[in-house]
Amino acid sequence: QSALAQPRSVSGSPGQSVTISCTGTSSDVGGYDYVSWYQQHPGRAPKVLIYDVTKRPSGVPDRFSGSKSGNTASLTISGLQSEDEADYYCCSYAGSYTLVFGGGTKLTVL
Amino acid sequence: QVQLVQSGAEVKKPGASVKVSCEASGYIFTASYMHWVRQAPGQGLEWMGRINPDSGVTNFAQKFQGRVTLTRDKSSRTVYMELSGLRSDDTAIYFCTRGNTEYLQDWGQGTLVTASS
Numbered sequence: 689q690s691a692l693a694q695p696r697s698v699s700g701s702p703g704q705s706v707t708i709s710c711t712g713t714s715s716d717v718g719g720y721d722y723v724s725w726y727q728q729h730p731g732r733a734p735k736v737l738i739y740d741v742t743k744r745p746s747g748v749p750d751r752f753s754g755s756k757s758g759n760t761a762s763l764t765i766s767g768l769q770s771e772d773e774a775d776y777y778c779c780s781y782a783g784s785y786t787l788v789f790g791g792g793t794k795l796t797v798l
Numbered sequence: 799q800v801q802l803v804q805s806g807a808e809v810k811k812p813g814a815s816v817k818v819s820c821e822a823s824g825y826i827f828t829a830s831y832m833h834w835v836r837q838a839p840g841q842g843l844e845w846m847g848r849i850n851p852d853s854g855v856t857n858f859a860q861k862f863q864g865r866v867t868l869t870r871d872k873s874s875r876t877v878y879m880e881l882s883g884l885r886s887d888d889t890a891i892y893f894c895t896r897g898n899t900e901y902l903q904d905w906g907q908g909t910l911v912t913a914s915s
Contacts, residue, residue, distance in 0.1 A: 689860055691842070724901035726843070733893060733908055734835075734843065739901035777843050781900040785848070785857035787833070792842035 692717065692778055692790035699796040705766040708793045710778030711759060716788055718759035722781035725754055725763045729774045737776075738763060765795070773797045800824040802894050802906035809912045815882040818909045820894030827875040828852035831897035834868065834879045836890040837908075844890075848897060849877060884913040 693711040700706040710717065710725075717723055723741045726734035736745055738754035741761065751766045761780070765772055778790040805819040820832065833848040847858035849868040856868045867880040877894060892909045895902040 720900075722900035726902070728843075733905035734895075734902070735905070736901055736903060740899070745903070775842075779843075779845070779901070786859055787845040787848075787900065787902075788859075789835075789843045789845055 689782055689786065689788050692780060692788060694776075694778060694790040694793045696791075697794045697796065699798055700765075700768045701798045702768050702770065704768050705764060706768060706795065708763045708765075708776055708778075708795070710761040710763070710780075710790045712761075712780055712788070713759055716780040716782040717756065717761050717778075719783065720781045721756070723754065723756055723761040724779045725752075726777045726779065727772075727774050728777065734777065768797055770797050800896065800904045802896060802904055804892075804894060804906040804909045807910040807912070809914065810884050811915055812884055812886060812913055814884050814913075815880055816884060816911050816913075817878055817880040818892050818894075818911065820877045820879070820906050822875045822877070822896070825896070827872065830903075832868075832870070832877040833895045833897050833902055834866075835893045835895055835902070837893070838887070838890040841890075846879070846892075851877060881911070884911075886913050888913045 725738040728734040737752045741756045776793045782788040801823045803821045831848045834846040851870045870877045894906040896904040
């Protein structure tokens with residue numbers, strides 16, 4: 689169960705859009721529609737932004753969207769705001785009732 | 799509202815065991831899996847395992863098989879995570895988190911476990 693691959697960092701200016709990728713294999717990301725994304729601010733617990741690849745829990749702004757193609761899932765944040773500066777983690781079901789996280793991506797809002 | 803309240807910080811010597819609790823409220827305790835995720839200082843999230851609070855059945859990441867025990871007490875709506883054979887690289891914040899299908903919906907505040915001589 690290797691961690692999913694995410695870029696270490698991404699950046700964007702307020703109002704712009706950024707996309708964070710999450711690459712796995714056919715045994716996790718590519719094999720199931722169970723990719724979720726989490727936002728974590730320093731010193732805080734993570735918060736779910738996206739689940740089941742594209743679904744947003746109530747209360748999460750529609751600026752956050754998810755997608756998947758093959759073994760790679762993506763999180764897109766449009767209309768960047770300063771409060772979006774945080775760490776972002778993808779997570780996928782990996783079979784046999786297990787989950788696997790990505791290594792995390794630090795988003796900097798310039 | 800859903801609340802997951804974890805026990806306080808622990809300092810243990812290498813080789814010892816640690817047991818962290820997570821008391822749940824605000825939902826039907828037996829209706830949702832409880833997962834455990836850890837985060838070493840400055841590092842990413844790592845999924846450890848989960849327990850079905852109704853049946854007690856557990857599943858673990860391969861890395862933690864045999865070293866982590868998850869139990870629950872239905873009467874007190876509490877889940878426990880015990881990690882044995884502590885090493886310095888087990889120093890981390892440990893989170894309990896309520897599962898909803900295959901994602902993690904609600905999170906505890908985290909418990910810092912420090913393994914140091």
